[in-house]
Amino acid sequence: MNEQFVKIPAEQERSYPITIGTGILSGLLARIERLFPKKSLFIVTDEKLVQAGHLATLTGGKNVPSYAITPAGERSKTMATATAILEAMEQHRLSRDTVVIGLGGGTVGDIAGFAAAVFKRGVPVVHIPTTTVAQADSSVGGKTGVDSSLSKNAFGCFWYPSAVFIDTATLKTLDDLQYRSGLVESVKHAAIADPEYFTFLEKNIDMVLRRDTKILEQIAGWNCRIKASVVEEDPTEKNKRRILNYGHTIGHAVESACDYQLLHGQCVAIGMIAVGMMEQALGMVNDDRIERIEAILKKLGMPTEIPSDIKMEQLMDLLLLDKKAVGKRPWFVLLERLGRVYCKDGRWAHEVSQEIVRQAIEKSFR
Amino acid sequence: MNEQFVKIPAEQERSYPITIGTGILSGLLARIERLFPKKSLFIVTDEKLVQAGHLATLTGGKNVPSYAITPAGERSKTMATATAILEAMEQHRLSRDTVVIGLGGGTVGDIAGFAAAVFKRGVPVVHIPTTTVAQADSSVGGKTGVDSSLSKNAFGCFWYPSAVFIDTATLKTLDDLQYRSGLVESVKHAAIADPEYFTFLEKNIDMVLRRDTKILEQIAGWNCRIKASVVEEDPTEKNKRRILNYGHTIGHAVESACDYQLLHGQCVAIGMIAVGMMEQALGMVNDDRIERIEAILKKLGMPTEIPSDIKMEQLMDLLLLDKKAVGKRPWFVLLERLGRVYCKDGRWAHEVSQEIVRQAIEKSFR
Numbered sequence: 022m023n024e025q026f027v028k029i030p031a032e033q034e035r036s037y038p039i040t041i042g043t044g045i046l047s048g049l050l051a052r053i054e055r056l057f058p059k060k061s062l063f064i065v066t067d068e069k070l071v072q073a074g075h076l077a078t079l080t081g082g083k084n085v086p087s088y089a090i091t092p093a094g095e096r097s098k099t100m101a102t103a104t105a106i107l108e109a110m111e112q113h114r115l116s117r118d119t120v121v122i123g124l125g126g127g128t129v130g131d132i133a134g135f136a137a138a139v140f141k142r143g144v145p146v147v148h149i150p151t152t153t154v155a156q157a158d159s160s161v162g163g164k165t166g167v168d169s170s171l172s173k174n175a176f177g178c179f180w181y182p183s184a185v186f187i188d189t190a191t192l193k194t195l196d197d198l199q200y201r202s203g204l205v206e207s208v209k210h211a212a213i214a215d216p217e218y219f220t221f222l223e224k225n226i227d228m229v230l231r232r233d234t235k236i237l238e239q240i241a242g243w244n245c246r247i248k249a250s251v252v253e254e255d256p257t258e259k260n261k262r263r264i265l266n267y268g269h270t271i272g273h274a275v276e277s278a279c280d281y282q283l284l285h286g287q288c289v290a291i292g293m294i295a296v297g298m299m300e301q302a303l304g305m306v307n308d309d310r311i312e313r314i315e316a317i318l319k320k321l322g323m324p325t326e327i328p329s330d331i332k333m334e335q336l337m338d339l340l341l342l343d344k345k346a347v348g349k350r351p352w353f354v355l356l357e358r359l360g361r362v363y364c365k366d367g368r369w370a371h372e373v374s375q376e377i378v379r380q381a382i383e384k385s386f387r
Numbered sequence: 388m389n390e391q392f393v394k395i396p397a398e399q400e401r402s403y404p405i406t407i408g409t410g411i412l413s414g415l416l417a418r419i420e421r422l423f424p425k426k427s428l429f430i431v432t433d434e435k436l437v438q439a440g441h442l443a444t445l446t447g448g449k450n451v452p453s454y455a456i457t458p459a460g461e462r463s464k465t466m467a468t469a470t471a472i473l474e475a476m477e478q479h480r481l482s483r484d485t486v487v488i489g490l491g492g493g494t495v496g497d498i499a500g501f502a503a504a505v506f507k508r509g510v511p512v513v514h515i516p517t518t519t520v521a522q523a524d525s526s527v528g529g530k531t532g533v534d535s536s537l538s539k540n541a542f543g544c545f546w547y548p549s550a551v552f553i554d555t556a557t558l559k560t561l562d563d564l565q566y567r568s569g570l571v572e573s574v575k576h577a578a579i580a581d582p583e584y585f586t587f588l589e590k591n592i593d594m595v596l597r598r599d600t601k602i603l604e605q606i607a608g609w610n611c612r613i614k615a616s617v618v619e620e621d622p623t624e625k626n627k628r629r630i631l632n633y634g635h636t637i638g639h640a641v642e643s644a645c646d647y648q649l650l651h652g653q654c655v656a657i658g659m660i661a662v663g664m665m666e667q668a669l670g671m672v673n674d675d676r677i678e679r680i681e682a683i684l685k686k687l688g689m690p691t692e693i694p695s696d697i698k699m700e701q702l703m704d705l706l707l708l709d710k711k712a713v714g715k716r717p718w719f720v721l722l723e724r725l726g727r728v729y730c731k732d733g734r735w736a737h738e739v740s741q742e743i744v745r746q747a748i749e750k751s752f753r
Binding site for chain 2: 022027038039041143178242246256
């Protein structure tokens with residue numbers, strides 16, 4: 022018996038730009054072509070973006086091969102859709118010299134990124150997020166993937182974009198509920214990382230709801246800075262990146278329990294308040310943060326209580342299935358104060374006794 | 388409009404061990420459990436390995452969740468199979484704390500590696516290659532993937548194993564044609580990298596064909612050293628790694644043209660001789676290397692001519708489809724002498740005029 026070792030070489034640090042503006046979509050294709058000379062482009066989008074005219078604005082009449090996910094939304098976030106996109110790229114005889122452009126919300130970005138990650142063992146991806154949730158969250162950080170028949174984002178890769186372009190004008194066509202629930206990720210960012218940003222949101226919430234592009238650009242900037250600083254520190258979610266899951270542990274369970282009848286942001290809103298109940302039970306709350314978070318979520322028209330038709334035991338079961346569960350016990354991200362996550366012994370997520378979890382969830386029911 | 392930059396952090400160099408022995412399979416499960424304490428294991432294998440008793444030898448009666456690819460072989464190397472494996476892992480409620488073990492030949496290793504790369508955005512994979520081709524080639528280097536409806540290895544990732552275990556005893560149950568054609572990769576390694584290894588193969592070819600385990604361990608060692616040194620230098624095939632594709636450009640086209648009626652090794656054998664014809668036409672041959680390569684391939688019972696039922700024009704079309712084609716023109720790896728690939732201006736693969744390609748292919752027909 023003998024043994025040899027094979028070296029896997031180091032990979033150098035690099036970085037990618039996020040460009041934020043209003044009405045920039047029509048110039049992006051030329052810009053991407055300049056960024057990637059001699060590359061073929063392939064656009065992944067969805068039927069809603071096509072209907073809203075955003076695909077036409079991006080291509081400007083140029084003939085760029087594309088795939089429009091139908092129906093739009095999480096229900097299409099499957100291996101079957103990813104495979105259909107990859108086969109479409111093959112049918113277009115695309116080679117390794119291809120850049121995938123993801124034009125759309127979280128589902129489009131996650132699938133486009135995944136397709137780019139596995140096409141010919143990896144080609145660059147450029148994200149053009151068009152929803153509040155994608156502009157705040159999913160377009161930054163390199164998480165890609167699809168859902169399994171049992172859980173969200175079960176299959177995927179870490180695959181970093183080569184560039185991200187945020188055009189706040191694309192938010193104008195977003196339906197109202199999608200628009201508002203996507204802003205929950207902005208509230209989350211402020212709650213975990215920046216009290217000043219939280220105050221800004223409170224002050225400007227009416228302008229935000231009117232979709233004022235100047236305010237939206239500022240919000241996009243804040244979100245990207247916060248998200249980027251967290252993922253830079255811990256790109257593959259070994260530790261600190263978990264703080265981005267604030268409100269998500271219970272949020273994901275609610276999302277699954279209501280069979281995706283509520284949007285992601287609505288469920289995270291419920292999850293943030295539920296985790297507040299835990300913080301309270303643990304004696305960690307000596308300020309008015311829960312009231313302030315609840316007030317802003319209500320201004321966004323978000324639910325803050327668990328719908329009464331969901332069953333307690335089903336929620337507890339789902340919590341044990343969570344992908345971030347380590348050794349099968351759910352861990353929670355807790356606030357120390359507004360803008361600051363509780364960290365103990367270098368850990369940013371904490372096991373909470375079943376009793377306190379159960380209490381907090383019971384208190385969160387409508 | 389404003390711009391920010393997000394850092395993608397560096398990744399440190401690391402290495403993985405390749406252990407070579409005979410009859411080591413029965414002890415591997417305990418060894419892998421020691422290497423990965425507290426992790427869940429999941430085995431990907433195929434029906435042939437199960438029938439040959441190798442899965443039972445590995446598990447030793449222990450209850451380890453597994454998936455046996457059916458039917459065995461390239462026909463099953465699809466997204467559908469990868470998805471079925473991933474869903475099976477979900478059904479077993481496996482988390483990120485899982486290690487995938489690939490027990491089998493190239494198809495098993497490529498799919499197992501791909502499943503590991505995308506399950507929960509990536510879990511470790513351990514390869515236990517059981518064929519001559521997998522032990523020589525596919526288990527080292529981190530290429531994973533599946534075929535599309537149009538081309539081989541169209542979708543996949545670079546995902547390095549955490550460990551590789553080669554048990555030459557598993558070769559005893561391999562059917563004769565598979566065994567012999569897998570050895571073509573060993574001939575290729577010797578031809579591109581080591582004249583001493585080539586002489587060793589010539590001298591010991593009868594022992595090799597008798598499946599002498601001592602010789603097989605030596606061959607495995609040689610193959611892994613050569614392959615490892617090449618992939619260490621160029622892990623993602625930007626340049627030098629292409630030398631491993633010696634004989635493969637035409638080989639892949641033949642494989643596709645005969646609709647996979649010939650095995651990979653048989654097609655590479657044909658491709659190596661065809662590329663020899665090119666070297667000759669280019670005036671690059673002033674030794675007896677083509678005769679020596681042909682002689683050893685014939686000892687292995689390999690074809691060295693293109694089957695007469697394949698059409699010239701179909702082959703030329705397929706060459707233009709090759710994944711490694713840059714700007715749609717096929718590039719070829721050429722020998723300078725036995726054990727040494729021709730390198731010019733730092734490039735290891737070269738464009739050859741259509742005329743010479745056509746001539747060489749015509750000469751290669753039966």
